[in-house]
Amino acid sequence: MKKDVTTEEKIKEAARHVFMAKGFAGCSSREISKAAGMNVALVNYYFRSKSQLFKIIFETAMEDFVTSMMTVFSSDQSIENKMRIFIDREFEFLSKHPELPVFIITEMNREEGCSIDHACFFEKIAASGIFNECAQAQAEGKMRKINILSLTLLIMSNCQYPIMAKNLMQGIHGISDEDYTSNLLLHKQNVTEMLVNYLFPINSKTTK
Amino acid sequence: MKKDVTTEEKIKEAARHVFMAKGFAGCSSREISKAAGMNVALVNYYFRSKSQLFKIIFETAMEDFVTSMMTVFSSDQSIENKMRIFIDREFEFLSKHPELPVFIITEMNREEGCSIDHACFFEKIAASGIFNECAQAQAEGKMRKINILSLTLLIMSNCQYPIMAKNLMQGIHGISDEDYTSNLLLHKQNVTEMLVNYLFPINSKTTK
DNA sequence: ATTTGTTTTAAACAAGTGTTTAAAATAGTT
DNA sequence: AACTATTTTAAACACTTGTTTAAAACAAAT
Numbered sequence: 364m365k366k367d368v369t370t371e372e373k374i375k376e377a378a379r380h381v382f383m384a385k386g387f388a389g390c391s392s393r394e395i396s397k398a399a400g401m402n403v404a405l406v407n408y409y410f411r412s413k414s415q416l417f418k419i420i421f422e423t424a425m426e427d428f429v430t431s432m433m434t435v436f437s438s439d440q441s442i443e444n445k446m447r448i449f450i451d452r453e454f455e456f457l458s459k460h461p462e463l464p465v466f467i468i469t470e471m472n473r474e475e476g477c478s479i480d481h482a483c484f485f486e487k488i489a490a491s492g493i494f495n496e497c498a499q500a501q502a503e504g505k506m507r508k509i510n511i512l513s514l515t516l517l518i519m520s521n522c523q524y525p526i527m528a529k530n531l532m533q534g535i536h537g538i539s540d541e542d543y544t545s546n547l548l549l550h551k552q553n554v555t556e557m558l559v560n561y562l563f564p565i566n567s568k569t570t571k
Numbered sequence: 572m573k574k575d576v577t578t579e580e581k582i583k584e585a586a587r588h589v590f591m592a593k594g595f596a597g598c599s600s601r602e603i604s605k606a607a608g609m610n611v612a613l614v615n616y617y618f619r620s621k622s623q624l625f626k627i628i629f630e631t632a633m634e635d636f637v638t639s640m641m642t643v644f645s646s647d648q649s650i651e652n653k654m655r656i657f658i659d660r661e662f663e664f665l666s667k668h669p670e671l672p673v674f675i676i677t678e679m680n681r682e683e684g685c686s687i688d689h690a691c692f693f694e695k696i697a698a699s700g701i702f703n704e705c706a707q708a709q710a711e712g713k714m715r716k717i718n719i720l721s722l723t724l725l726i727m728s729n730c731q732y733p734i735m736a737k738n739l740m741q742g743i744h745g746i747s748d749e750d751y752t753s754n755l756l757l758h759k760q761n762v763t764e765m766l767v768n769y770l771f772p773i774n775s776k777t778t779k
Numbered sequence: 780a781t782t783t784g785t786t787t788t789a790a791a792c793a794a795g796t797g798t799t800t801a802a803a804a805t806a807g808t809t
Numbered sequence: 810a811a812c813t814a815t816t817t818t819a820a821a822c823a824c825t826t827g828t829t830t831a832a833a834a835c836a837a838a839t
Contacts, residue, residue: 370786386677388597392827402788407828414827465680468673469594471738485743512744512751513758517765519740520732525724528731530679535693536720543720550721557725561765578816600797610818615798622797 373399374406378420383462386469387417387477414477421470421477424463425484431456436491442500443563445493446518447555453522454551458544464523507562514562521554581607582614586628591670594677595625595685622685629678629685632671633692639664644699650708651771653701654726655763661730662759666752672731715770722770729762 377399381390392413396403410416435449457463471481488494497514500506509517525532525547533543585607589598600621604611618624643657665671679689696702705722708714717725733740733755741751 384680386594386596388594389681391825393825403827404789404829405787408786412827462680465673465676468735468739469677471742472592472670472673473597481742485745488743509761510754510757512740512746512754513761515740515743516733516736516758517729517761519736520728521725523736524728524732527676528724528727531676532720532724532727534679534689535696535723537693538720546718546720549718550724553717553721553725557765557769561768599795601795611797612799612819613817616816620797 370401370405371409373401374409374416375420378406378416379424382417382420383424383460383466386466387413387473418477418479421466421479424460424466425481427460428456428463428467429484429487432488433491436488436493436496442496442506443559446562447559449518450522450551450555450558453518454526454547457523457526458547461526461529464527505563505565507564509562517558517561521558525550525554578609578613579617581609582617582624583628586614586624587632590625590628591632591668591674594674595621595681626685626687629674629687632668632674633689635668636664636671636675637692637695640696641699644696644701644704650704650714651767654767654770657726658730658759658763658766661726662734662755665731665734666755669734669737672735712773713771715772717770725766725769729766733758733762 374395378395381395381398384390392406393403395413395416396406399406406416410419431452432449435445435452438445438448440448470476470479494511497506497511501508529543532538533540538546582603586603589603589606592598600614601611603621603624604614607614614624618627639660640657643653643660646653646656648656678684678687702719705714705719709716737751740746741748746754
């Protein structure tokens, strides 16, 4: 008899939650197994070790993250519209996975990296051709000529930080959860307008 | 005989480094004591517990962070110049303390918060009057009318994220440490220009 | 019903955790 | 010099950690 939710999936789901919330070092194997409603030995029976399990969770998280970006990059849109859509999707995606940016950044900074190969994910982004597309748009005078790192930073900063720093911002301004969420929508519009105005100074008024 | 560097300071300095690099859960008391070149018991002799030590480290880090902001806020400058100076200082300060933003954000997200009162730091910021000053500048038409949270986010995002995401960005674009540092200077200029153009659309060309 | 293979558990392992204790080393005072 | 108070250490405490072992529970097949 096959169960509707297999044990392996139960473990992964629990591990995803716990790892995201507390990080690799911030939780124990027993905490994960308890969250999955089972014995400690069982999670090692399926995943051999805590590191191995973490590796899988991190890699699928990264995969989701990159995939979410990729669908926009490979769409049939003008570069400016791609940017608008990207920002929109990024805010939406990150609202559903708020811990993801801190999780990824923390893992990238960790010395003992569970022997995860980060490179393969970055290669996918480069392989999407988005960087070349930007360079071409810049050459054609459609986009402001700033280097590609700065461009990446501008977009990522303004999309990811507002999600990461939620608690910090709520503390500074004394805002409730609901207020923050609604303010985030306004902020998304501000960010979009600011970035488009800055990066596409010429045709930013003509295009919707 | 007083030593040039007291034991207490040695512990704090070591703890600052280790906590910043690995976080509260990511390191052990013995690791800190070893980094300070002494016995484990000694750090507890001075600070009673790991949590207590962390609390002190975090609070002084926060203190430094807020103080760095405050000196700009209370300076005798136009609001636009304050913003320019703030961005400049923020990049400079964070380059010296790159782990600080992640450290603070992670701590803010932690459930067992070592019983740290975060509120007092935020109150200082509000007490500086900077928020009122912005509101007034907006009322006078000197500054674009966006809500104060959005304003805070715009500035913090573009100053802090580029420091936090260094390793991630280096991975994506295959950049060396030195290149990243130099690119950060360019990026700071881009950020400044973009933010000033966006927030002070009228007089952004007149003021240097 | 017995055998087979798989899944789950309780219990144990050695190593590491935060913390404490009691003794040693050091400095300061008389 | 001897005594006191402070600083530092080695050793131990009870507990948690990641991981393994061996036995139990379960399902499938004969």
